[in-house]
Amino acid sequence: MALRDRLRRLVQRPGSADLAPFRKVVDEAGTRESRVRALTDAELTAAASALRDADDPAELCALGREAARRTLGERPFDVQLVGTLALLSGHVAEMATGEGKTLAGALAAAGYALRGRRVHVMSVNDYLARRDAEWMGPLYELLGVSVGWVGQASTPPERREAYRADVTYAPVSEVGFDLLRDRLVTDPAARVLREPSVALVDEADSVLVDEAMVPLVLAGASEIDAAEPRYADLARRLRPGLHYATDDEARNVQLTPAGAREVERALGVDLYAAEHLATLTAVNVALHAEVLLHRDVDYIVRDGAVKLISESRGRVALLQRWPDGLQAAVEAKEALEASPSGEILDSITVQELIGRYPVRCGMTGTAMAVAGQLTEFYSLQIAVVPPNRPCVRDDEPDRLYATAADKEVAIVEEIAAAHAEGRPVLVGTGDVAESERLARRLARAGLDRVVLNAKNDAEEAAIIAEAGAPGAITVSTQMAGRGTDIRLGGSPAPSAPGTAPAEEAGSGRDGVAAAGGLLVIGTGRYHSSRLDDQLRGRAGRQGDPGGSVFFTSLQDDLVTRYAPDEDSKAAASPDGRVDDKGAHWIVGHAQRVAEGVDLELHRNTWRYNHLIGLQRREVLAEREDVLTGDRGDRLMAEAVPERHAELTKAAGGPAVADAARQIVLYQLDRCWAEHLGFLADLREGIHLRSLGRGLDPLIEFNSEAVPAGKSLLGRARELSVEAFTALTASEDGIDLDSAGLKRPSATWTYLVHDNPFGSLDERALRGLIAMFKGRR
Known part of the structure; x- marks a missing residue:
């Protein structure tokens, strides 16, 4: 076996883990099987609990195998235990379809939990999260490990309870949305998540690669982002070849000189005038929606709404929408009511979300094909677990x-x-x-x-x-x-609830x-x-x-x-x-x-988001100090000591401290949301700006984003001092309404689908270049 593993690693790509140490542990677990089988359920649970004070992976495998046999009717194969040990070592386990990843992952999650770590098993949808939590529930119970699950319909109390469990199953998007909501709470008790510990990612290639740069968004103050119907009507009338041309990759479309003249005639504007650049952009977006996005290919229309289709799965991408006005343009194309876009209060990419966890591991059937990306972006190795029976396909x-x-x-x-x-x-x-x-x-x-x-x-x-x-x-x-x-x-035939699906077909x-x-x-x-x-x-x-x-x-x-x-x-x-x-x-x-192309898009998006992530961490550190301590009160006492003393005398120290905390939290959140808007606008226009200066767009982006980020905390404190100074107080308390601290009455979440054609400025730039070339 050991020689076979070494030979396999010689022909595999770099980034694959050696399985020999895991096989030795599994062999040792096999020698303990008869002893463990003789234990009563209570003794088995006690033996598992003892693992909290001892690092004995062989004992974990032996106890886990017996617990699975008793509760699920399945005795894990040796290769499944190898997969479990790979996960416990922080690797991505590549296991073929039907080889029992769900059970291997559950045993690994239990192992982490018995080491005192809290585990989030992240899946791609609600169905798998609930199914696996309920299916593996009896196994966890016998091992003395608590388990919960979170779905899209879960209430805040249900989420809080689920995250208190040792092991929590949840779609990766729901964990991200809960994190974003927790970042806006004004009372620490309102948070639902605990500190991150272990992320065990199911379908790891899909989550960690295909969806790595998909932003999860928390929005408030919902507004309608509607595209003017006249642009959709105009794009529909334009003729291919005569009025517009597409590039070889069908990722861009641009007006021909004849098309530009037709648009100018229809709209009565000069598209080349600076004041009409917004019109040119709107026409370009409508043209992209009309020509390059196809119904029943890129999206479907269901229940009067546009539903995006995930390119990697071929399924509806729940809660996803296109950025840069493209969503509104497609809705206008289909003559649908425009959906609300709202103001972005905060966002996080899947890659950044997973990166918060000190321990990361995962399982999938196809990991080696993206071994380079998993190493580059997550420092993960792949453990290629052979099938229990040779594949004869x-x-x-x-x-x-x-x-x-x-x-x-x-x-x-x-x-x-x-x-x-x-x-x-x-x-x-x-x-x-x-x-x-x-x-x-x-x-x-x-x-x-x-x-x-x-x-x-x-x-x-x-x-x-x-x-x-x-x-x-x-x-x-x-x-x-x-x-x-x-x-x-x-x-x-259907199996009884809580048991493994029957093996007989x-x-x-x-x-x-x-x-x-x-x-x-x-x-x-x-x-x-x-x-x-x-x-x-x-x-x-x-x-x-x-x-x-x-x-x-x-x-x-x-x-x-x-x-x-x-x-x-x-x-x-x-x-x-x-x-x-x-x-x-x-x-x-x-x-x-x-x-x-896909890899370069991933790298480019990561470069832009890396700086934003650093700035977000600085803001969150300040926010945490204010939320859980007295930093807000101290900042106001230092900035306006006389006003602070007056308010304290009128309303009492606790009321003033609470008011200071609420004000500083509000201004921090307000300034961060505005900063995100600034960065989005900056990135949209950065290519046009950098073209004129001959600079790398990323360098140009950083040159403006960095100073803006450095001034953010100072700006939030200035606004906090202004609001604090304007407070009115009495024996009845502090009147916070007078400070204008109006938060969104409701928030909602969605995912931003990758813009398949580049940003607005990139598309407008390509269109301008194409038209100017045509006029020469």
Whole structure:
């Protein structure tokens, strides 16, 4: 085993952890199994409690294995315990689909808790958080560890109680929103979170990489951010080629000279005049919404509202909205009522949120593909845990076609052939529109199918659970049903609440296995090879037979967007298939370019947010001193001692101290919100400013953001002194209303979706350059 691990590490990328020490611990745990089995439940709980005073990972594994056997009906495999130990060592455990990550993670969370640490197990949605907390609940109880869960509908008291538990399951977004709300409390008792200790991240690649730079936002003083309908109407009338052109990657669109003249004629303005730059920007945003954002691809319309679709998951991205006026432009395009944007009171990225935890670890089926990013941004290593049974899935080479039409015909033929043999098929498509187009083709071919996309994602777990039934055809967008196993023959009978899902699959398992198992078909390469691997991983669970194949074409969006200059002259067979190695290289090249673009976007966003994070920490430190101590009172006593003495004489020391605290907290929060607005505006215009000075935009941003941040605390104190001086007092107390301390009557939360086209100023700049080039 040890030699195999060393050989594996030699061929893997840097950043992988050595499993040999973990295997030794697991072997030692095995020698204790018979002794632990003889313990009563009470003795087992007492033995687990004793681990709080002793660092004995082998004993933890032995006790955890026995507790799982008794409460869940599952005896963890050795490799699951290896995964547990990897998590307890602060690594990301890469474990294939169906290898028992949920149980391995629960044992690790219990291990941390028994060491006296508070653990947050972060998932991607409410469903998984609640399911796993309830499923693993009996295991935690036997080990003497308390567990709770938080969901979007949880009330503040419910959240506070859940976070008091040793282990808390919650969506990462809800933890972030709770942190933002806690940062605005005026009474320490109102906070729901405790100090961060351990973050155990489920689907770590999705959370730590795909969504790392997604800002979680707390907003107040809600207002309507509406785009003028006339711009949407105008963009709709413009003609491609004549009035506008798109770049090769379809990430930008700009007016042609003829288009600029048409806009000027329609609006009666000179787009090149400085006073009409806002109009040019509004037209550009409307044009981007009209041309580059597509319904049922980038978003859907549900219940009269625009719902964004997550690029990495193919599902509705709950609570997310586009920044920079793009959300309002899409709403205007769809003739929908504008949604409120509100004033941003505070925000935090997922990466910054996770970075608060002294201990970070995670688990996923595809970590090595992003090992570099996990090391670069989180200092995490990957522990590649081998499967309990060897994977026998047959991963076929890509089938490349000259045209998208030829590819779709071949896909339907492949599905029909597998279906005729009673073999279940799971098809991963790129977007909602493609999934529905393929479903229509299958219907015309007389093939029954189930479609899973952003329009019915609430049914995801139930649909995916049946994807292994004999002859089933499931068409899904992107990554289907993460967290839900696909068992050959279909889902088993329901298990009793609090117990593990039954292992025995439906009665058709043997027939499905004989037919070759689940066949996974990709209708095109995704923008990341990691997403390809995630789709492949749906087949071949725990040594089951299965297969996968990707159908690609030289007309795929990936190729035309990221390798537009690569032209293949290879001949195609009568059915359109292309076997030329050079043509296949083009598809792989396009995917590598796309991965590079995404990585650079991540790095660039991190550079901007790093400074903001440093400034936020300084403000929060000041706020904490004011909230929990007497700093506010001391600041006012030092700044205006005579006024402080007058108020104290009139209303008493405690009342004045409380008033000072409320005033300073309010001004700190007010100044921070205004500072965030300033930084957002600064970043929006920084490219245009830096262009004229020949400077790096980031350097230019820092040159203005740094002094603004340094003056923030001083400004907050000045405003606090003004408000404190204006207070009126009597024997009845301090009149805070006279100080104008009006906080938002309600706050709300959302996530800001990455702007896929760059900031407003970048788009306006590209448009200006294109128009000027056209006029020469």
